Amino acid sequence: MLDKEKDKKKKKHSKSANKTVKVKTHKAPFEFEYSDAPESRDIVKIKERNLLYINGQWQEPSEGSFFPTLNPADGEVLAEVAEASAADVDKAVQAARKAYEGTWSKIPAHERGKYIFRIARILQERAREFAVLETLDNGKPIKESRDVDIPLVASHFFYNAGWADKLDYAFPGHKVTPIGVAAQVIPWNFPLLMAAWKIAPALATGNCVVLKPAETTPLTALLLAEVIEQAGLPPGVVNIVTGAGKTGAALVNHPDVNKVAFTGSTEVGRIIAKAVAKTNKKLTLELGGKSAHIVYEDAAIDQAVEGVVNGIFFNQGHVCCAGSRLLVEESIAKDFVEKLKERMSQIRVGDPLDKNTDVGAINSHRELEKIRGFINEAKEEGWEYFSASATELPGKGFFQKPCFFNDVGSAASIFRQEVFGPVLAISTFRTPQEAISKANDTPYGLAAGVWSEKASKIQKTALGLKAGVIWANTYNKFDPSSPFGGYYESGWGREGGRHGLFPYVEVQ
Amino acid sequence: MSAKEQPVIKTIKLFINGEFPRTESGRSFAVPIHGSEHIYANLCQASRKDLRAAVEAAKEGLKSWSGKTAFNRAQILYRMAEMLEGKKQEAGQILEDVQGLSKKDAEVEVTTAIQVLLYYAGFADKFSQVMASVNPVSGPFHNFTTPEPVGVVGFLADTGFSFWQWMDRLAAILCSGNSVVAVIGAPGAALISLIGEVMATSDVPKGVVNILSGDINELFTPMASHMEVQSICYWGEDQTKISQLHEQATENMKRVVYKYKPQSLESITAFTEFKTIWHPVGV
Numbered sequence: 163m164l165d166k167e168k169d170k171k172k173k174k175h176s177k178s179a180n181k182t183v184k185v186k187t188h189k190a191p192f193e194f195e196y197s198d199a200p201e202s203r204d205i206v207k208i209k210e211r212n213l214l215y216i217n218g219q220w221q222e223p224s225e226g227s228f229f230p231t232l233n234p235a236d237g238e239v240l241a242e243v244a245e246a247s248a249a250d251v252d253k254a255v256q257a258a259r260k261a262y263e264g265t266w267s268k269i270p271a272h273e274r275g276k277y278i279f280r281i282a283r284i285l286q287e288r289a290r291e292f293a294v295l296e297t298l299d300n301g302k303p304i305k306e307s308r309d310v311d312i313p314l315v316a317s318h319f320f321y322n323a324g325w326a327d328k329l330d331y332a333f334p335g336h337k338v339t340p341i342g343v344a345a346q347v348i349p350w351n352f353p354l355l356m357a358a359w360k361i362a363p364a365l366a367t368g369n370c371v372v373l374k375p376a377e378t379t380p381l382t383a384l385l386l387a388e389v390i391e392q393a394g395l396p397p398g399v400v401n402i403v404t405g406a407g408k409t410g411a412a413l414v415n416h417p418d419v420n421k422v423a424f425t426g427s428t429e430v431g432r433i434i435a436k437a438v439a440k441t442n443k444k445l446t447l448e449l450g451g452k453s454a455h456i457v458y459e460d461a462a463i464d465q466a467v468e469g470v471v472n473g474i475f476f477n478q479g480h481v482c483c484a485g486s487r488l489l490v491e492e493s494i495a496k497d498f499v500e501k502l503k504e505r506m507s508q509i510r511v512g513d514p515l516d517k518n519t520d521v522g523a524i525n526s527h528r529e530l531e532k533i534r535g536f537i538n539e540a541k542e543e544g545w546e547y548f549s550a551s552a553t554e555l556p557g558k559g560f561f562q563k564p565c566f567f568n569d570v571g572s573a574a575s576i577f578r579q580e581v582f583g584p585v586l587a588i589s590t591f592r593t594p595q596e597a598i599s600k601a602n603d604t605p606y607g608l609a610a611g612v613w614s615e616k617a618s619k620i621q622k623t624a625l626g627l628k629a630g631v632i633w634a635n636t637y638n639k640f641d642p643s644s645p646f647g648g649y650y651e652s653g654w655g656r657e658g659g660r661h662g663l664f665p666y667v668e669v670q
Numbered sequence: 671m672s673a674k675e676q677p678v679i680k681t682i683k684l685f686i687n688g689e690f691p692r693t694e695s696g697r698s699f700a701v702p703i704h705g706s707e708h709i710y711a712n713l714c715q716a717s718r719k720d721l722r723a724a725v726e727a728a729k730e731g732l733k734s735w736s737g738k739t740a741f742n743r744a745q746i747l748y749r750m751a752e753m754l755e756g757k758k759q760e761a762g763q764i765l766e767d768v769q770g771l772s773k774k775d776a777e778v779e780v781t782t783a784i785q786v787l788l789y790y791a792g793f794a795d796k797f798s799q800v801m802a803s804v805n806p807v808s809g810p811f812h813n814f815t816t817p818e819p820v821g822v823v824g825f826l827a828d829t830g831f832s833f834w835q836w837m838d839r840l841a842a843i844l845c846s847g848n849s850v851v852a853v854i855g856a857p858g859a860a861l862i863s864l865i866g867e868v869m870a871t872s873d874v875p876k877g878v879v880n881i882l883s884g885d886i887n888e889l890f891t892p893m894a895s896h897m898e899v900q901s902i903c904y905w906g907e908d909q910t911k912i913s914q915l916h917e918q919a920t921e922n923m924k925r926v927v928y929k930y931k932p933q934s935l936e937s938i939t940a941f942t943e944f945k946t947i948w949h950p951v952g953v
Contacts, residue, residue, distance in 0.1 A: 317808065432920045432923070435916065435919075435920040436916075436917050438916070439913050439916030439917040439920070440913045440916075440917075447923070449923070620949070624945075629945070630943065630944065630945060631946050631948070632946070632947045633948045634947060635950055636811065636948055636950050639807070639809065639811060639948050641805065641807035641809070641813070643805040643807055643813075644805045644813050644815070644948070645803075645805070645815050645946050646946070649820075649943050650922065650923060651922060652923075654925060659805050659946075660803055661815060661944050669936065
């Protein structure tokens with residue numbers, strides 16, 4: 163299997179020019195020399211100064227303050243972004259209210275759908291531009307923003323658009339009404355994708371929104387505002403206010419907001435839940451995770467290695483559902499970890515705009531420090547450490563080599579706390595029951611993976627795992643039709659699919 | 671002829687883990703006969719420790735109950751209705767005594783309570799067909815979503831008591847496989863032994879249903895902040911308590927349910943989580 167994959171890779175890469183290919187035989191790590199393959203950033207024109215998108219207009223921030231957003235791959239400032247004050251947030255909420263009452267709740271549902279379809283189409287047309295901008299602002303590899311994020315963004319709008327005039331079928335036997343104004347606060351790990359997850363179902367169900375993107379990744383959300391303009395949505399239906407925690411708090415706490423949706427850490431989710439507790443606002447939360455990846459001895463091992471690598475190193479591990487705990491059956495643990503090492507040493511860490519890059523830049527210096535803090539703590543605790551990449555880390559920007567800690571004790575913080583970076587914690591088990599109970603031994607319940615070639619074992623394990631998304635013989639797959647969300651401290655509610663509509667309606 | 675025989679009066683106790691213990695605290699509170707100064711019964715005033723014991727039992731109960739087939743759960747909910755039918759008279763009498771209901775109104779309460787058990791018995795093996803979905807993802811994957819029980823549910827009855835409305839919530843919580851720790855204050859608490867007997871003879875595994883009589887205000891925070899309780903069903907209108915509950919529930923991000931629609935699909939799904947499973951299609 164591994165050899166087959168090697169062949170495949172070899173073929174793939176030998177197609178490209180300027181390549182010397184050295185493939186060593188059996189088991190030894192093979193080496194390619196890669197030429198640079200940078201995606202051009204010319205397709206994107208980044209405005210130096212970015213304003214707030216309120217009521218269909220680009221507005222100056224009332225307090226006149228701006229903050230920089232960096233390219234994490236080189237630490238350089240990409241643009242200045244307006245910081246929305248409480249007064250700006252109030253303006254945005256008022257605009258959303260006016261749009262909700264004046265137009266959006268009045269136009270026929272199929273017309274509402276048309277606008278959303280149009281957004282999807284424009285996103286597809288401008289996909290490359292969005293992909294490059296996402297990579298610049300976030301640091302994720304271009305092959306992910308290009309092949310995963312942006313296509314999913316477009317498909318989320320397309321999928322939800324179709325629901326607009328079919329809500330009677332989504333809630334058989336009930337009449338549903340929109341809630342009103344939705345305040346949406348999203349994280350920096352999938353900036354535009356999270357915006358789509360939030361905005362698309364809200365609009366389809368007839369709500370108006372005020373969205374606050376994360377302060378380190380506001381640019382694609384602002385470009386989305388352009389698309390929304392281009393799609394001709396009535397002013398105020400979607401408002402985008404940029405800023406940090408203070409702006410988010412003003413938005414979430416605004417008295418005229420009817421619904422709050424947040425994706426981010428459990429810590430902040432808790433603060434929001436407390437703030438909203440005294441109100442009648444509806445609340446959905448997509449929070450943290452410490453998802454387990456179970457590999458049984460009867461798994462297709464090479465596929466499982468790929469799955470584990472994808473599970474934890476996809477998007478630099480900045481994934482709420484990252485498979486950050488590997489539970490591998492004791493009988494295969496040694497070999498499995500060796501294969502994992504080998505595979506990890508082929509991972510290309512570097513320039514996110516390079517099409518060959520597997521792992522890009524850590525989104526911010528702060529996150530990098532946080533990740534290093536976890537790594538240092540685990541090292542001090544003495545867990546077996548391994549890190550590797552096929553490339554040297556760039557001399558500038560924020561980068562972290564993929565790494566793991568092996569044979570980690572169940573109580574270790576690296577095994578319990580969300581790192582949100584390319585750090586895997588490995589442990590073993592002997593029986594399916596032990597695997598399941600170890601996997602469930604966390605306050606989180608977002609996702610889990612299970613690898614086995616035995617269907618009934620997969621089913622039984624999937625049934626026993628307490629998590630909202632179970633990936634069996636795969637990992638980190640997303641789709642607009644597939645509900646996503648967690649049990650326990652991983653949040654409230656689902657996003658995606660028919661179930662993703664529930665948080666945005668009142669069922670009569 | 672001999673003198674009239676004295677009746678044997680039932681001592682009303684808590685219902686925890688399939689047993690009928692007194693409160694460990696040794697405390698009691700009196701429930702009066704409605705509209706009189708006479709005491710109907712001295713009920714156990716459950717303590718925090720009783721509540722913790724009940725949650726422990728519910729944790730164990732959850733495993734067996736959620737592991738049963740939906741059809742089996744349906745039959746056991748039906749069995750509860752059968753058992754309550756046999757205690758119709760006793761239940762009606764309690765309601766007359768402690769709530770001052772007319773004979774007719776008490777009868778309606780009890781027959782409706784039986785009806786709601788039937789309603790959810792009939793829903794136990796159907797709601798997941800209504801709520802589940804096979805999701806047409808773009809790729810070679812089989813992807814489906816099914817509801818699962820949320821876990822241990824704390825059920826606080828903080829309002830004027832209605833037997834059937836209480837039973838509606840209990841049955842809705844049980845329907846998907848949750849276990850429950852219920853707290854009832856006076857006067858409804860006078861029913862807890864009767865309800866416990868219905869449960870104990872219905873084949874529902876021990877620990878699945880636990881009922882405490884006591885002071886809601888005292889047990890409110892221990893329940894709201896308990897780390898092993900995954901959801902709270904609050905039956906009451908006290909907005910301050912609802913806010914507090916939401917706030918305290920954030921300790922472990924409990925789901926708080928306070929809006930409720932009797933005999934409905936939503937009342938079941940309010941106590942469920944959705945699990946989505948992906949599997950590749952191919953070789």
